[in-house]
Amino acid sequence: MTRSTKRAVRDAALGAFWLWFGVRLLNDWFGGVIVPEGQPFFDPQPVADAATALRETAAGLGVLGTPLGWLANGIGSLSFAMTYLPDLAAGAWLTVVLTVLATIFGLMLAVPLAAARVYGRVTHWVALGFIELIRGTPLLAQLFVLYFALPLSRWFAAVPYVGTGIVPAQAVWVAVVGFTINSAAYQAEYIRGSIEGIDPGQLTAARSIGLSRIQGIRHVVLPQALRLAIPSWTNELVYLTKYSSLAAFITVGELFHAARAAAYQNYRFLDLFLLAAVVYLALVLSATTTMEWVRRRVAIPGVGGSGGGRMSTE
Amino acid sequence: MTDELLDVDDVHQSYGEEKVLEGISFEMDSQDVKVLVGPSGSGKSTMLRCINRLTDIDDGDIRLDGESIYAMDENDLRRQVGMVFQDFNLFAHLSALENVTLGLKRVRGMGEKAAVEKAAWQLEAVGLREQANSYPAELSGGQQQRVGIARALAMDPKLMLFDEPTSALDPELIGEVLEVMRELAEEGMTMLVVTHEMGFARQAATDVLFLEDGKLVEQGPPNQLFENPERDRTRDFLGRLTSLHGSQ
Numbered sequence: 001m002t003r004s005t006k007r008a009v010r011d012a013a014l015g016a017f018w019l020w021f022g023v024r025l026l027n028d029w030f031g032g033v034i035v036p037e038g039q040p041f042f043d044p045q046p047v048a049d050a051a052t053a054l055r056e057t058a059a060g061l062g063v064l065g066t067p068l069g070w071l072a073n074g075i076g077s078l079s080f081a082m083t084y085l086p087d088l089a090a091g092a093w094l095t096v097v098l099t100v101l102a103t104i105f106g107l108m109l110a111v112p113l114a115a116a117r118v119y120g121r122v123t124h125w126v127a128l129g130f131i132e133l134i135r136g137t138p139l140l141a142q143l144f145v146l147y148f149a150l151p152l153s154r155w156f157a158a159v160p161y162v163g164t165g166i167v168p169a170q171a172v173w174v175a176v177v178g179f180t181i182n183s184a185a186y187q188a189e190y191i192r193g194s195i196e197g198i199d200p201g202q203l204t205a206a207r208s209i210g211l212s213r214i215q216g217i218r219h220v221v222l223p224q225a226l227r228l229a230i231p232s233w234t235n236e237l238v239y240l241t242k243y244s245s246l247a248a249f250i251t252v253g254e255l256f257h258a259a260r261a262a263a264y265q266n267y268r269f270l271d272l273f274l275l276a277a278v279v280y281l282a283l284v285l286s287a288t289t290t291m292e293w294v295r296r297r298v299a300i301p302g303v304g305g306s307g308g309g310r311m312s313t314e
Numbered sequence: 315m316t317d318e319l320l321d322v323d324d325v326h327q328s329y330g331e332e333k334v335l336e337g338i339s340f341e342m343d344s345q346d347v348k349v350l351v352g353p354s355g356s357g358k359s360t361m362l363r364c365i366n367r368l369t370d371i372d373d374g375d376i377r378l379d380g381e382s383i384y385a386m387d388e389n390d391l392r393r394q395v396g397m398v399f400q401d402f403n404l405f406a407h408l409s410a411l412e413n414v415t416l417g418l419k420r421v422r423g424m425g426e427k428a429a430v431e432k433a434a435w436q437l438e439a440v441g442l443r444e445q446a447n448s449y450p451a452e453l454s455g456g457q458q459q460r461v462g463i464a465r466a467l468a469m470d471p472k473l474m475l476f477d478e479p480t481s482a483l484d485p486e487l488i489g490e491v492l493e494v495m496r497e498l499a500e501e502g503m504t505m506l507v508v509t510h511e512m513g514f515a516r517q518a519a520t521d522v523l524f525l526e527d528g529k530l531v532e533q534g535p536p537n538q539l540f541e542n543p544e545r546d547r548t549r550d551f552l553g554r555l556t557s558l559h560g561s562q
Binding site for chain 1: 366368389390392393396397399401403404405406407416417420421449450451452462465466469
């Protein structure tokens with residue numbers, strides 16, 4: 001396949017996913033506009049019946065029926081997905097909320113942390129201590145401390161609208177805080193690396209025309225460092241999408257939690273986790289595709305790998 | 315108190331144990347063009363960096379318009395003293411025009427329109443009107459260095475420091491940069507230039523200063539220094555430089 005064909009296939013698949021995801025969420029948020037909340041858009045029963053019928057035909061054909069049996073299994077999986085995907089939609093939404101908010105807030109913390117790490121004196125040690133503490137302890141332990149040991153969730157519960165309508169409940173906000181702190185530490189290291197990749201002569205030149213150190217960092221170093229950091233920063237988005245499943249352990253009903261809850265009903269754990277994995281894949285591909293688009297949008301000749309296509313998203 | 319533009323008074327500087335400058339004194343009047351020459355490691359670049367306080371001195375004083383630069387706000391001092399670097403040090407994410415406007419907007423507080431107008435004029439003065447919207451990576455070394463000169467000039471400095479402005483350039487690109495510097499000297503800019511380009515020194519310099527091992531060995535008008543140096547060491551060094559870099 002050529003590059004553009006691959007891209008078209010990927011875009012079509014992601015487009016289909018987001019069309020379903022968007023319609024699904026709107027339908028459920030507004031109390032079942034098209035179909036009742038949580039019900040499939042199309043009845044999976046005829047598909048399941050077709051799979052059963054095909055399987056019986058295949059069994060009658062003996063060895064020759066094997067390929068037909070595979071087809072029957074595929075159609076059976078489709079009816080399974082049609083039945084249970086609605087249960088995963090709300091969870092996938094929380095996964096998106098957690099990941100996007102934590103990445104953005106994490107970036108806001110990471111930029112000053114990275115700058116302090118490179119340019120600070122006292123702040124260098126503060127930033128270093130924070131980064132090593134957070135990177136050196138398990139994310140799950142951090143979430144437990146925030147959720148069970150600190151009164152964070154009580155504070156969030158007292159905020160108006162939390163847990164009502166489409167505003168997520170307090171546990172989600174505690175998870176956002178946890179992932180923000182964790183992600184900030186990792187993002188700070190990515191950004192530190194790219195700050196150190198900028199020729200210090202540019203900061204000297206900025207100082208030589210009368211810009212203060214802070215202005216030089218703000219207007220000369222960071223615009224370049226952040227562009228350089230985009231590929232590794234995309235990695236962080238990918239990791240976080242999947243690590244956000246740890247929020248399930250502090251009662252957040254995200255994608256993994258939703259798949260597990262559905263599996264407790266029918267004991268088809270493997271099937272549901274595979275279905276969740278497909279949804280994770282769609283989310284991760286969406287993230288990398290978006291970031292590749294951003295990278296191209298902000299590319300400047302001579303700054304980072306702006307020649308195009310250095311970071312593969314296929 | 316003197317009325318010189320720049321008064322370098324018995325400056326000592328060291329990096330740790332290593333003494334770099336050992337009592338340098340010289341003065342510059344307005345419109346002077348002085349060329350600093352000397353073997354590598356003699357302290358020429360350090361001398362320049364002391365004048366805009368990119369490097370601190372251990373002892374002595376440097377005065378600009380009679381005022382000690384250590385009594386001035388360092389950002390204000392740097393606005394008045396332009397600097398051009400060997401490696402250009404252009405801001406890689408900004409176009410040629412934006413390289414010039416950044417200081418105008420952030421240091422001199424000019425509005426977007428006024429800054430762009432001034433920057434465009436400044437780029438035209440160094441012959442880069444066509445390249446205003448190009449990024450540094452899209453420019454040749456000579457063009458990049460001319461942007462570097464425009465960036466410094468735009469701040470309307472009283473004094474321009476050039477730190478080996480042509481040393482990183484391919485030979486065929488040196489001329490265009492020296493040409494800009496020569497014009498600048500003719501227009502009356504006060505310039506202190508570290509360079510090995512003896513042709514430029516002969517033509518444009520009011521004085522040549524010969525530095526060795528952190529000491530000012532000899533100084534004088536180019537003719538005197540090139541034709542009748544007082545010291546053999548000066549004659550040897552300048553003779554060798556001229557045979558290497560004298561063509562321009």
